[in-house]
Each structure stands twice: as structure tokens, then as C-alpha cells.
Amino acid sequence: DPTWPSEIDELEEIMFQLASFRARKFADTVSPCGNEASGPGRLNAAEWLRTAFHDMSTASLYFRAGGLDASLQYELTNGENKGPGLSATIEFMARYLSRKSSLADLIALGVYMSVRSCGGPAVPIRAGRKDATTKGSSGVPQPENSPMMFEQQFDRMGFNVEEMIQLTACGHSIGGVHSEQFPDIVPSGTGRNGQIELDSSAAVFDNRVVTEYLNGSTKNPLVVGPAVKINKHSDFKVFNSDGNATVKALTDPQTFQDVCRKVLQKMVEVVPPGVALTEPITPYDVKPVNLQLTLTGGGRVLRFTGYIRVRTTMIHEHSIESVTIAYKNRDGESNCGSGGCTITTTVQGVGQGFDDTFAFFPIKENIPASTGISSFAVTVNYVDGSHEYYDNNGKGYPLQDAVLLQLPQSCLLGSSGALTVTAAVRNDRVSGGARAYASYKTPQSNSPSPRLQNATIDLAKGDCVGEYTLFSTEWSVPGGLAYESRIDINNGDYSDSFKSGGDFGGTCRPFANPAPCGGSSEKPTSPGPVSPTVSSPAGSPTAYSSGISSNRRN
Numbered sequence: 001d002p003t004w005p006s007e008i009d010e011l012e013e014i015m016f017q018l019a020s021f022r023a024r025k026f027a028d029t030v031s032p033c034g035n036e037a038s039g040p041g042r043l044n045a046a047e048w049l050r051t052a053f054h055d056m057s058t059a060s061l062y063f064r065a066g067g068l069d070a071s072l073q074y075e076l077t078n079g080e081n082k083g084p085g086l087s088a089t090i091e092f093m094a095r096y097l098s099r100k101s102s103l104a105d106l107i108a109l110g111v112y113m114s115v116r117s118c119g120g121p122a123v124p125i126r127a128g129r130k131d132a133t134t135k136g137s138s139g140v141p142q143p144e145n146s147p148m149m150f151e152q153q154f155d156r157m158g159f160n161v162e163e164m165i166q167l168t169a170c171g172h173s174i175g176g177v178h179s180e181q182f183p184d185i186v187p188s189g190t191g192r193n194g195q196i197e198l199d200s201s202a203a204v205f206d207n208r209v210v211t212e213y214l215n216g217s218t219k220n221p222l223v224v225g226p227a228v229k230i231n232k233h234s235d236f237k238v239f240n241s242d243g244n245a246t247v248k249a250l251t252d253p254q255t256f257q258d259v260c261r262k263v264l265q266k267m268v269e270v271v272p273p274g275v276a277l278t279e280p281i282t283p284y285d286v287k288p289v290n291l292q293l294t295l296t297g298g299g300r301v302l303r304f305t306g307y308i309r310v311r312t313t314m315i316h317e318h319s320i321e322s323v324t325i326a327y328k329n330r331d332g333e334s335n336c337g338s339g340g341c342t343i344t345t346t347v348q349g350v351g352q353g354f355d356d357t358f359a360f361f362p363i364k365e366n367i368p369a370s371t372g373i374s375s376f377a378v379t380v381n382y383v384d385g386s387h388e389y390y391d392n393n394g395k396g397y398p399l400q401d402a403v404l405l406q407l408p409q410s411c412l413l414g415s416s417g418a419l420t421v422t423a424a425v426r427n428d429r430v431s432g433g434a435r436a437y438a439s440y441k442t443p444q445s446n447s448p449s450p451r452l453q454n455a456t457i458d459l460a461k462g463d464c465v466g467e468y469t470l471f472s473t474e475w476s477v478p479g480g481l482a483y484e485s486r487i488d489i490n491n492g493d494y495s496d497s498f499k500s501g502g503d504f505g506g507t508c509r510p511f512a513n514p515a516p517c518g519g520s521s522e523k524p525t526s527p528g529p530v531s532p533t534v535s536s537p538a539g540s541p542t543a544y545s546s547g548i549s550s551n552r553r554n
């Protein structure tokens with residue numbers, strides 16, 4: 001496993017938590033492969049794969065520019081990116097755009113999704129691409145181009161003739177050519193649902209595009225039919241450019257899959273200079289998911305929630321009896337007050353990716369706020385009595401309790417973006433204050449994807465309750481996509497980060513039964529009676545927090 005937390009955590013979830021419990025549903029429109037989620041004759045998986053090629057194919061090694069950088073979002077009307085599939089792909093993926101998952105990385109991930117969903121190889125995906133902010137050069141290969149021009153274009157992208165042929169054969173393993181965009185290649189009424197498929201198994205990632213081309217049975221409109229006379233039979237021109245030597249080598253099905261894995265990986269790794277890609281994203285064996293500490297019990301208790309996700313691909317999930325979490329207190333010691341330092345949990349749900357299954361073990365534990373938590377280790381206990389110990393590569397899974405987002409006292413209205421954010425800061429860290437860092441999306445008129453923006457918001461100090469002090473403020477998330485925003489709460493080097501706006505409720509609740517500041521024996525420094533519900537005019541949140549009145553909107 002990578003050491004947790006890691007920069008790829010968000011993409012890892014999007015890539016592998018596809019279905020069932022805690023699914024991110026990124027593959028929903030491309031799985032199964034034949035899914036025509038956008039309408040008849042439109043194979044979404046094929047649209048995703050073509051999107052990646054069109055984004056990448058304007059790269060220039062000579063000018064050290066372009067590549068998989070999501071510049072396609074600004075190039076959709078330039079004449080060489082025809083068809084609704086490209087914008088539909090970007091629009092779908094944009095919902096997953098965040099500061100930890102660039103649109104360019106999502107487009108790369110889309111290659112893995114579409115190809116794997118269609119029975120093709122698992123293309124390794126590295127992360128770290130950056131999104132362009134304006135359009136790049138033109139230069140997507142067009143069917144009418146000469147063989148020489150195709151060679152030059154692929155050479156510009158970094159592919160030799162053999163790789164050009166391989167990549168085009170791999171790409172054209174799924175999908176078809178559409179009448180609406182290419183009426184001279186597929187005259188209206190000649191296809192099924194407005195398109196003719198590139199091979200006889202358009203919804204299977206296999207080498208029929210090659211074998212049918214070689215044995216003369218192909219109906220590929222980029223090889224035979226009206227395209228020939230008007231010189232738009234580009235697959236013929238490409239496949240034939242080395243006398244069919246390369247395509248002949250692809251007639252072995254396994255070779256086809258291996259070659260496609262290699263050239264498709266190369267395709268998604270054509271990136272502008274300055275982009276450093278990570279190691280390929282692989283699923284963790286054990287991963288903490290959605291961990292949250294919440295101050296409760298009047299300020300004396302930390303409610304610890306979330307999941308331990310265990311990869312069960314190689315084993316039956318019922319072979320795991322339980323998972324034990326052994327945690328250390330705030331000082332790194334094994335003194336955790338009344339509850340002891342261990343939590344045992346049994347499976348709550350299972351989820352799947354294309355090749356992996358996961359069991360989720362819920363955490364619902366109260367930790368004394370006086371002793372807190374700093375890290376934990378995980379033991380997977382099997383039914384047969386054996387155990388496996390995971391300590392995050394010797395480091396323990398870290399969890400800070402210095403600054404916490406208080407979801408119950410925070411709220412967000414999707415319609416107006418009205419946000420109340422409340423944090424709890426441990427009393428010994430109060431001088432560091434609390435700041436929210438909001439990453440949010442605003443629409444762009446020239447792209448189907450919104451753009452990421454960010455803002456830093458200071459939280460104002462409120463009541464001290466038990467071991468913690470509450471901080472709160474109100475803000476308005478611009479852009480109309482508030483639920484897709486992400487919030488970090490920072491206190492110096494400590495951060496409770498990447499909290500989804502979608503997890504915020506619509507109503508803020510008061511901090512119940514506030515304990516006296518500093519501990520049970522002391523008198524409260526501020527009496528902090530719980531404020532009554534403030535009913536707000538339509539469109540603004542019902543703000544509600546413990547004695548914090550200075551920041552109220554109304």
C-alpha cells in the first residue's frame with residue numbers, strides 16, 4: 001500500500017469504488033460496455049476513449065506543449081472535435097473535478113474505465129496532470145489526411161509508425177462513425193441508430209477491427225464504403241502504411257490486449273513538460289475512508305466515525321471475522337481513558353471495482369476528548385483465527401485532533417451557496433485560530449466544465465466548550481455548484497481537509513449541552529447559553545451555533 005494519506009487517495013476511490021457500498025459511480029454510464037447512456041447509437045465507453053485521444057492528439061514534442069491536459073474543453077467548436085460525445089464526456093467527468101482530481105486525470109482514468117469495462121486490458125493510470133486554462137493548438141488527425149500527414153502528426157505526439165497503427169487499431173476496437181457528424185462517410189439512413197460500427201463487436205474491446213480488416217469482411221466505414229472514393233478511409237491509410245505488418249502482428253488476441261495496454265498507457269502519459277506523474281494508482285489493501293472526528297458530549301467526547309476499507313479481491317469477504325483498530329492517544333501513548341485504545345468492528349457493506357472487491361468496516365466510537373487520538377493501526381482478523389497487521393508502512397495511520405470540522409454545526413444550501421462553517425480547535429491550539437480553505441467551482445461560458453477557484457476564510461472565535469473552542473463563520477459559495485465544493489479547516493500545520501460540500505446538511509444544529517471550558521471541574525468562562533433557532537429568510541441558512549452571534553448573516 002502507499003503510505004496513507006496520499007495525493008492519489010481521491011482518484012483511487014473514483015477508480016476502484018465503482019459499485020454497491022460507498023460507490024463513487026464513475027463507471028455508471030460506461031458500464032456495461034454497451035451502455036448507451038446518452039442515447040441510441042452512442043456508446044459512452046467509445047466516447048470516453050475518443051475524448052482522451054482528441055485531448056492528447058494536439059500535443060507537440062517539438063514545441064513542448066499540449067498532451068493530456070483537458071484543453072479539449074476549450075476546443076470543442078474548432079471543427080476538428082465533432083460530435084456530442086466529447087462534451088458529454090467532459091460534462092460527466094466535471095462532477096468529479098476537484099483539487100485532487102484534475103479533469104485531465106479524470107480523462108486518463110476514463111481510458112481505464114472504458115477499456116476495462118469493454119473487456120480490454122487494465123491500463124495503468126498515473127496521476128498528477130494539470131488542467132489547461134485555455135485552448136491549445138489544433139491538430140487532431142482527420143480522416144481525409146494523407147498517410148504522410150498521419151505519420152507526421154503521430155510523430156509530433158511522440159508515436160512512431162508502428163505505434164500509430166497500434167494506437168488507432170486499439171482505439172477503433174469499440175464504437176462507430178456517426179452520420180450526423182460524418183454524412184459523407186456514413187450517409188444518413190445507412191447505419192443503425194445513425195452510425196456504422198468500426199467492427200462487428202463494437203461493444204467489446206477485442207481485435208476484430210484488425211482481423212476483419214485483414215480477412216476482408218470488415219464493414220468499418222473508415223476502411224470500406226463511401227469513404228474510399230473521397231479519400232476519407234483513414235483506417236485503411238493508417239493500417240496499410242507499413243504494408244499491414246503491424247496489424248498482422250495484432251491478430252493474436254492476447255498480443256492485441258498487451259499492445260493496447262502499452263500504447264494506451266503511453267497515450268495518457270503524453271503530458272505537457274513540468275507535469276510529474278505519480279506511480280500508477282493501485283487499490284490499497286487497507287484504507288481508512290471518510291474518517292471524521294466530531295466534538296460532542298458537550299465538548300468532552302470525540303466521536304470517531306468512518307470506515308476501514310479492506311480489499312477482499314483474493315479472499316471471500318466472509319473469511320474476515322472483524323477488524324481491530326488499536327489507536328494511540330494524542331501523546332502517542334496507549335492510555336485512552338475509560339474505553340481502552342481498541343475498537344473492534346464487523347463488516348457493514350461490500351463494494352466493487354472492475355477487478356476488485358472491498359469490505360467496509362464501520363467506525364463509530366467515542367474517544368475521551370481529554371486524551372484524544374493521534375494514530376492507529378489495523379488488524380484484520382480472519383475466521384480461521386489468523387490475523388494480518390497493517391500499520392501504514394510503519395507510520396501508523398495518522399489522525400489529528402487539533403482542528404475538526406463540526407458538521408452538525410455547519411450547514412450549506414445548494415441553491416444559494418449560503419454556508420455556515422463551524423470548527424472545533426483544541427484549547428492548546430486556539431492561538432493558531434481557524435481558517436477555512438474553500439475550493440469551489442464556477443461555470444465557464446467556453447467549456448462544459450466549471451473551473452476550480454479557491455478562497456480562504458477566517459473563522460471567528462466563539463465559545464470554549466470542554467477541551468475545545470468553537471470557531472465559526474458564514475460565507476457564500478459562488479458559482480451555483482456549492483455541493484461540489486471542498487472545504488479544508490486549517491489551524492497552523494493541522495488540517496481537517498477535503499470535506500465535501502455534499503456532506504453538509506441544510507440546517508445547523510446547536511452545540512448541545514456545552515461543558516465548562518477546560519474540563520468538568522471548572523466553571524465556564526463564558527456561560528454560552530444555546531441560542532434559539534434563528535429562522536432565516538428564504539435562501540439563507542438557518543444558522544445555529546453555540547453562542548456565536550457576531551457572524552450571523554441576518
Ligand code: HEM
Pocket residue numbers: 042043045046047049050053083085141142143150167168170171172174175176177178179181182234238267
Ligand atoms: C488517424 C487517426 C484517427 C482518425 C483519422 C480517426 C477518426 C475517427 C472518426 C472519423 C471517427 C468517427 C467519430 C464519430 O462519428 O463519432 C472515429 C471514432 C472513434 N475513434 Fe478515431 N481516429 C483516429 C485515431 C483514433 C485513436 C488513436 C483513438 C484512441 C486510441 C481513437 C478512438 C476512437 C473511438 C473510440 C471512436 C468511436 C467513437 C464513438 O463511437 O463515439 N481514434 N475516429
